Amino acid sequence: MRERGRTRRLMGLGARTGGSLLKSRLGGEANWRALGEALFEGLSELKGPAMKMAQVMSQWDDLLPPDLADELARLQRQAQPMPWPAIRRTLVEELGELGAFFSDIEETPFASASMGQVHRATTREGETLVMKVQYPGLAQVLESDLVQLRRLLWLGRWFRVPQARLEAIFDELAEGLRQELDYQAEARALARYRSRYADNPDLRIPAVVERFSTGRVLAMEYLPGTPLRDLEAAPDPLRQQVAGILADWLTEELFTHGELHADPHAGNFAVDDQGRLILYDLGAVIPVTEAKLKSMVHLLDATLQQDPLAMENAMLELGGRQGEGAPLTLYKESAAAIAPLFATGEQDFGDVRVHRRLRELSPRVWAAMDRFQPPADTLLLSRTLNGHYWNLVRLKARLDMQTRTQPLLEWARGVGS
Structure with a gap:
């Protein structure tokens, strides 16, 4: 598909998505399944950045309407092949x-x-x-596709995704696509x-x-x-x-x-x-630097201790949370949701109660992302680790996470060094 045709197709899909979002926001019944099917068909044909963005979005099953998320998830396994x-x-x-x-x-x-x-x-x-x-021809249309996708970022606001988060996700996506070429x-x-x-x-x-x-x-x-x-x-x-x-x-x-x-x-x-x-x-x-790893383990340590003030200090150490008003209540609730995975003994990653609690909390974390202000490289690392977490969920893993993480916590604290 020529560049001009790709642009028209992308803008058309964006307009259809925006229309469904607006209808839902005004109290109407949006047909999310039909929208998802249209996006699946269109993005399967277009390939490239738009399809990659949709694949990333399909992982947001705690934010997207279930019918839409299901259709976008098909792009991970059933995308139409190039002739x-x-x-x-x-x-x-x-x-x-x-x-x-x-x-x-x-x-x-x-x-x-x-x-x-x-x-x-x-x-x-x-x-x-x-x-x-x-x-x-993908290399030739990559940058123009990225320009069009950036123009469509506003659609994410309908899902209450903060602008800072959208920009960080887009920058991460763009750099990753250039690397994949x-x-x-x-x-x-x-x-x-x-x-x-x-x-x-x-x-x-x-x-x-x-x-x-x-x-x-x-x-x-x-x-x-x-x-x-x-x-x-x-x-x-x-x-x-x-x-x-x-x-x-x-x-x-x-x-x-x-x-x-x-x-x-x-x-x-x-x-x-x-x-x-x-x-x-x-x-x-x-690449993940030792300094970044230590900061993230400090955050995990504070989370497992369910210490909101220590979590705030760890966020500052990571390079986030530069503004005023630490969300201490959200820190506390996040720690309470995560801690069961690191309790004594084997923990069952197939336990739906843990996932339900995390999913219930997730929209509030996203809505507060402008306050958290995580740096872009931390967003990519977190998204990757989250993806691997869901792979363990699919396997219904039973792992003793406390035993596995204890040496890492001691390393980050400088114990024995």
């Missing part, structure tokens, strides 16, 4: 005549995302690969992670096949597995094994290597037939 001729054209432009290298390339992708899609291929030598192919950076990240975890028997990261990788194509070895989102009905021992691996890996990522896989979408992880965790997508990896 094969367009994808093939990109492959030929990047690699040359495909028949010289491949005996077969499956025309139907087994994964379609906001910035590219993945096709399975077999080389002339019989090796099975996956080819991640960037959507044609750089397939060479992702190839370097894959190599780095494979080296980092080479001796970890519980993790698998696909190897890059350099001879078929370019700026718009990323070729990797094929590592089959069951997607994390499909494990909800798996046997309990397997789910608990995977949950433990996931929790251990996240801790090592942050506190040993100072990095974090920043796209926690459940489709980016899978489990092989030996119960090992496979990491598929490393298009978004963020």
Whole structure:
């Protein structure tokens, strides 16, 4: 779709969304399911930044109307693929005549995302690969799409999302999309992670096949597995094994290597037939400084002590809360909602009572975001960790979080250093 047509389509979807929001605000009955279906169809076709923003929004199930959230969530798993001729054209432009290298390339992708899609291929030598192919022309329309999305930010106010929060989310999204367009950076990240975890028997990261990788194509070895989102009905021992691996890996990522896989979408992880965790997508990896980690653990420490004044000091240390009027009551209620996950013994991440309490509190936290004023890098880190939390919920994990976090709390306090 040409740039002018994309702009008209984006503005049309924005106008339809605004109309539904206005109707609801005035007391009318908005058809959220119909709006969600229209957004799903339109954004599946457009791909790029708008689809990515909708995927992020679909995680706001505590704010969006349920029918709308359900439809947007489909973009995570059922997005319409780009037609094969367009994808093939990109492959030929990047690699040359495909028949010289491949005996077969499956025309139907087994994964379609906001910035590219993945096709399975077999080389002339019989090796099975996956080819991640960037959507044609996306780099050329990225910045213009971002301009249009920024103009649509006002729609978020209907959901009582503060302007500061909207701007931070947008800036985070824009930077992440620019990073995801750089397939060479992702190839370097894959190599780095494979080296980092080479001796970890519980993790698998696909190897890059350099001879078929370019700026718009990323070729990797094929590592089959069951997607994390499909494990909800798996046997309990397997789910608990995977949950433990996931929790251990996240801790090592942050506190040993100072990095974090920043796209926690459940489709980016899978489990092989030996119960090992496979990491598929490393298009978004963020650095996390030791100072930032210590500040966040100080906030966790204060939260677990249910000390609102200490929570306020931790927020100031993080670089937020520069204004007057600390929301001490909200701090206290947040601590009371979070503390049960860190009580003595194993805690059940499938306990709906905990989620219900967090969801009931969430709109008030969002509404107070202008008072919290969290820095943008903390927003991204928090959103990522929240996504991984929901992956543990999907697995119905049972974890002794108190035992797991105690060494981290002592480290942040300087105990034994």
